[in-house]
Amino acid sequence: NAGVTQTPKFQVLKTGQSMTLQCAQDMNHEYMSWYRQDPGMGLRLIHYSVGAGITDQGEVPNGYNVSRSTTEDFPLRLLSAAPSQTSVYFCASSYGQEGYEQYFGPGTRLTVT
Amino acid sequence: TQLLEQSPQFLSIQEGENLTVYCNSSSVFSSLQWYRQEPGEGPVLLVTVVTGGEVKKLKRLTFQFGDARKDSSLHITAAQPGDTGLYLCAGAKTDSWGKLQFGAGTQVVVTP
Numbered sequence: 001n002a003g004v005t006q007t008p009k010f011q012v013l014k015t016g017q018s019m020t021l022q023c024a025q026d027m028n029h030e031y032m033s034w035y036r037q038d039p040g041m042g043l044r045l046i047h048y049s050v051g052a053g054i055t056d057q058g059e060v061p062n063g064y065n066v067s068r069s070t071t072e073d074f075p076l077r078l079l080s081a082a083p084s085q086t087s088v089y090f091c092a093s094s095y096g097q098e099g100y101e102q103y104f105g106p107g108t109r110l111t112v113t
Numbered sequence: 114t115q116l117l118e119q120s121p122q123f124l125s126i127q128e129g130e131n132l133t134v135y136c137n138s139s140s141v142f143s144s145l146q147w148y149r150q151e152p153g154e155g156p157v158l159l160v161t162v163v164t165g166g167e168v169k170k171l172k173r174l175t176f177q178f179g180d181a182r183k184d185s186s187l188h189i190t191a192a193q194p195g196d197t198g199l200y201l202c203a204g205a206k207t208d209s210w211g212k213l214q215f216g217a218g219t220q221v222v223v224t225p
């Protein structure tokens with residue numbers, strides 16, 4: 001099993017550009033989520049999904065969209081990139097919700113100039 | 114404002130020394146997890162604690178969940194260079210639909 005995979009590993013965008021961060025898992029997990037990690041702030045939840053077709057906002061959802069058409073995939077879309085979105089983005093999946101282990105992908109380092 | 118406050122932010126010790134990392138909150142959590150993250154990688158789960166007062170041991174690592182389920186600690190005995198990493202605590206509140214709240218992390222550096 002590959003676990004949780006993320007692409008790309010690195011990305012540089014100009015302000016105003018849009019892009020999609022890809023996330024896929026092969027563990028048949030129902031629960032998937034996106035986090036951003038900034039120095040001194042830990043991981044903050046952007047959006048999450050409890051199953052195909054169901055998504056909800058996390059702590060910092062503004063400027064990001066998600067969709068969940070299949071159990072395996074959970075892409076994160078940046079609509080119009082801003083320098084404040086410079087961060088490391090992690091996708092995670094788990095069997096269930098509360099108390100279950102979150103399996104994290106290797107991350108995408110995004111720089112917006 | 115972080116819901117979970119971790120202290121210290123940074124810890125540098127020599128191999129063989131002991132260390133303790135704290136994770137505190139004013140909120141009650143139904144479960145609390147500790148993760149370790151190495152540079153360029155995603156966090157990896159170390160332990161989940163769910164019962165107030167619970168103590169779990171993982172080799173040289175001891176985890177404790179406070180009686181009131183508002184705080185937790187991670188103690189490493191005889192630290193080794195392989196323990197170097199960013200330690201993150203994460204709490205889930207009842208009916209939170211799995212939304213974890215992460216602390217800012219404690220960077221631990223163990224030098225030979």
